[in-house]
Amino acid sequence: MKTQSLKITGLLVSLTLGLVVRPAHSQEHHDNVVIVLDASGSMRERMTGTDTSKMEAAKAALKEVLRRVPESTHIGLLQFSSKDIRENWLYPLGPRNEEELLKAIERPQPGEGTPLGAYIKIGADRLLEERAAQFGYGTYRLLIVTDGEASDRKLVDRYTPDVVSRGLIVDVIGVDMKQDHTLAKQAHSYRRANDPESLKTAVAAVFAEVAKSGTDSVGEDAFETIAGLPNEIAAVALQTLSTSGNHLIGSRPFAEVGSKPEAQPAVAKRNIPVPSSPPLSQGKPRNWTTIIVIVIGGLVALSILKGIFRGGR
Numbered sequence: 001m002k003t004q005s006l007k008i009t010g011l012l013v014s015l016t017l018g019l020v021v022r023p024a025h026s027q028e029h030h031d032n033v034v035i036v037l038d039a040s041g042s043m044r045e046r047m048t049g050t051d052t053s054k055m056e057a058a059k060a061a062l063k064e065v066l067r068r069v070p071e072s073t074h075i076g077l078l079q080f081s082s083k084d085i086r087e088n089w090l091y092p093l094g095p096r097n098e099e100e101l102l103k104a105i106e107r108p109q110p111g112e113g114t115p116l117g118a119y120i121k122i123g124a125d126r127l128l129e130e131r132a133a134q135f136g137y138g139t140y141r142l143l144i145v146t147d148g149e150a151s152d153r154k155l156v157d158r159y160t161p162d163v164v165s166r167g168l169i170v171d172v173i174g175v176d177m178k179q180d181h182t183l184a185k186q187a188h189s190y191r192r193a194n195d196p197e198s199l200k201t202a203v204a205a206v207f208a209e210v211a212k213s214g215t216d217s218v219g220e221d222a223f224e225t226i227a228g229l230p231n232e233i234a235a236v237a238l239q240t241l242s243t244s245g246n247h248l249i250g251s252r253p254f255a256e257v258g259s260k261p262e263a264q265p266a267v268a269k270r271n272i273p274v275p276s277s278p279p280l281s282q283g284k285p286r287n288w289t290t291i292i293v294i295v296i297g298g299l300v301a302l303s304i305l306k307g308i309f310r311g312g313r
Helices: 002-019 054-066 098-106 116-133 153-165 196-212 220-226 231-245 287-312
Strands: 031-038 073-080 089-094 140-146 169-175 189-193
Touching: 031 054, 031 089, 031 116, 031 196, 054 098, 054 169, 054 196, 073 098, 073 116, 073 196, 089 098, 089 116, 116 140, 116 153, 140 196, 153 169, 169 196, 189 196
Parallel strands: 031 073, 031 140, 140 169, 169 189
Antiparallel strands: 073 089
16 A cells, blocks of 8 residues: 555656646657666576576567667666676666667676665666656656565665655566565566566566657646646746655755755665765745645646546546
8 A cells, every 4th residue: 555655646746747847849858767787696597497597588688679669768777786897887878879788788797796775776866867857758767677685675675665756667577586576566567587588578568668658648638727827836836846856765855954964875895876965955945835836736636637537438
């Protein structure tokens, strides 16, 4: 029930960020997918009943599917624990350059450790940064490909609900696991992949969902509902929502002046750069800005309900 509530909250945050301001001109926007690839030691093991390692199967699946991804989808590839690779980003989030992306996919070699929680934060923070830059337009997904539980389980439990509540879509693929990953109960989708073919199918299914959701999913009538808002009010609301919806994972929005920034958790073994908390805001937001956000949220909800009722007739 709690997870479902967080998903609904995230949906409203995502919708509202996209609805508050609609530029007068047609704004180019992109769908964004950050892939978090597990390169821990167990990924060198063979998949059950095959001569193919989990890592080889993951690479083959990603290369085959990503070749067919439309240019409007921006891709980022993040790895953890790969042997002899010190950087986190194999391919920074951005337009798809097929040659460079395929080279990046080929690089990871299984090493040691599964600090999944730290990398959920790194990937999600980058998506939130991109969402702020695109004023909420487009879609934002975190695709996690892993074959085992995290060594930093507390961070997974801390960060994942935060990611979901911000309106980011979390897809998880469990690679040849004996039982479902803990994230199966927290993510928006969980797919088992017990052989190379089912792994390709799972990756393809995630990107098929990206293609389906790659348009402004809220109808034009929703924009008409808020079209009468004065530009000044819409601008204040957008600023408020951007601050509250796109702050770093694990941090608080609207920190009080004089309060200490939240301590970032230490990441063991590897020198992983975890972004610091955002600058302190100038005190608590005024009551009237909060009221504006609530009003707009209500208008969005009414618009969505209106569409649901119309569709049910």
